[in-house]
Amino acid sequence: MAAFERKIYLQLKTLEEAHRIWEQVFQSRRAAVEEVSSHQALHRVLARPVVAQRSVPHYHGAAMDGIAVKAETTFDASDARPLRLRLGTDAFAVDTGDPLPPNADAVIMIEQVESIDDHQVEVRTPAYPWQHVRKVGEDIVAGELLLPQQHRLRPADLGALLAGGINAVSAFARPRVWIQPTGTELMVSSDCNEPPPGKIIEFNGTVLAAMVEETGSEPWLQEIVADDYDSIRNAMEAAVDSPADVILINAGSSAGSEDYTRSIIEELGQVLVHGVTMMPGKPTILGLVRDKPIVGIPGYPVSAILAFEEFVRPLLFNLQGLACPGFPKVVATLARKLPSRLGLEEFIRVILGRVQGRLIAMPLQRGAGMITSLTRADGILQVPQELEGLELGEEVRIRLLRPEEQLDQTLIMIGSHDNTIDVLANELKGRDSRLHLSSSNVGSMGGLLAIRRGQTHLAGS
Structure with missing residues (x-):
């Protein structure tokens, strides 16, 4: 051309x-929809519902170490009348996870069992049916809906898939x-x-x-x-x-x-x-x-x-069949007057910190070519297109770029810029990774005014 x-x-x-x-x-x-191994499916989104192929557990199992018994045979046990049970006939030694022997429907924990000899034990507390037993399907029942379509898989979900007999899932590519x-x-x-x-x-x-x-x-x-x-x-x-x-x-x-x-x-x-x-x-x-x-x-x-x-x-x-997650937002007090162009929705990068119990938002430089305005920012303030600006002290909603809990560990410094501030920020982070120093360069007088208004922790001059 x-x-x-x-x-x-x-x-x-x-x-x-x-x-x-x-x-x-x-x-x-x-x-598109594709088959994905359950082992490799973390964070993938299900295109179809998943139905369990087997129950979990798939057998009646002991939930405690102890002895497996038929509960009704122990109903007369008490401190006054201890009940003796014969191992291999009336009682069966089991460890956690072992299948229950035929006809057994309860487990008495080992702490409540007294050994008499190699063939007999004594119990003083009756067992009730299904005591300390994980019954078939206690967690998952074969045929039940395990996970719905358009569900994003988490680590625990992978365990449920494999336990329920699902080795592969249909997921959105x-x-x-x-x-x-x-x-x-x-x-x-x-x-x-x-x-x-x-x-x-x-x-x-x-x-x-x-x-x-x-x-x-x-x-x-x-x-x-x-x-x-x-x-x-x-x-x-x-x-x-x-x-x-x-x-x-x-x-x-x-x-x-x-x-x-x-x-x-x-x-x-x-x-x-x-x-x-x-x-x-x-x-x-x-x-x-x-x-x-x-x-x-x-x-x-x-x-x-x-x-x-x-x-x-x-x-x-x-x-991927998902709603777009929103960004968390907070309400903050604007630290200075902010002019804006009428007819354009402005995205203003701000630093945030809690000063004297108030969350303070200080705007950073606006240049579209300044990538550091985002690396330094704690949040973004959207100024609606019908406004010509916002006033000092106005409450505004901020889209967070960092977790809210980190804002309580943030120090704000407003005023003249000095390379020492960068050194200090790095040293603070090295001493305690939770600490964060955010600075805004508005000149010495701006820093002193911010101190006076209770909008900053420190002022550079």
């Missing part, structure tokens, strides 16, 4: 509209995700120690692959292709021809002169959404090519991660 005209977004969709359009595409989709990095400026990290000016290390692909794995899906990370129409089209056609269930094209989704993704999807299939009123993540593309979902993931790392969470993560869980 000799020339390529600069495009504009076809029509920005709100996040809610984009979700609705996308869900209509994948709501009824499921991955792990969704296969083609991840295609694009960009003439990209380099593989192993190719050089220091990229030259104009070149950057490709890492979005690795991040996306890890996020795919977290959903129980299988990432297919491809080699980088250049910002060239033919190269990107060839890569996209190869992805569509492959057995991949979902295709991710990273970068090339914006409206620049070398952003070809949208046009190629239009030529090969259908663009459903180009541009979402979210920031970061505005250039996201949602489409279908030969009935395969294809997502144009923005190139900036924070945009890429948020676009994945909003549109790819729900799709991958749905293919």
Whole structure:
């Protein structure tokens, strides 16, 4: 293609509209079904219900070490009138798990049995029927529903499957995700120690692959292709021809002169959404090519991660027959005034900590290209598109990126940045892995004001 005209977004969709359009595409989709060994089925999702093939236990067994007896023969036993039983005739020595001898229906624990000689024992307490006995089917009954369809298997479930005679299950195949990095400026990290000016290390692909794995899906990370129409089209056609269930094209989704993704999807299939009123993540593309979902993931790392969470993560869980797990949320007090762009739903990264009994949220820098704004963040604040911002001290809901219990072990430092803060954070973590130091660089005066307002533990100046 000799020339390529600069495009504009076809029509920005709100996040809610984009979700609705996308869900209509994948709501009824499921991955293929395959047989999986029960030994290898951890975290796989059942495509069909599982019915037990045998009872557990499959015999009446002793639940204690002791003697097996016919309960009714012991009813007269008491401290005043100890009952003597003959071993091998009236009583039978058993260990935990042993099958009960014929006609026995109870076990007297060894602590309540007195040995008289090699052939006789004495008991002073009567046994009741099925005392200390694991009856047939006490745990699992042959023919009962062991696990329902669309259940994600946990470690204990594998034990139940094997105990119930199930050596293999029908499970949804792990969704296969083609991840295609694009960009003439990209380099593989192993190719050089220091990229030259104009070149950057490709890492979005690795991040996306890890996020795919977290959903129980299988990432297919491809080699980088250049910002060239033919190269990107060839890569996209190869992805569509492959057995991949979902295709991710990273970068090339914006409206620049070398952003070809949208046009190629239009030529090969259908663009459903180009541009979402979210920031970061505005250039996201949602489409279908030969009935395969294809997502144009923005190139900036924070945009890429948020676009994945909003549109790819729900799709991958749905293919496995699962509802997409929500993120835990907390209510926190905003530590400073936060302006926002009207008409865009902003995803603000924040640090969190409990100061004087209040959970405090301090916004971090917003740049879509700043991957460290996510590595340092404790949570994400979504500012609705109809608001122009939030006020200092306002209570806000935060999507957590760390377990809530860790927030009580977090120290907040606000103020000027100093490398000593990083050293201190590392030393604290080394002394006690539960401790976490979160810092926000807002200048010396900002730190002193935060101390005055009770919004931080420490202030750097």
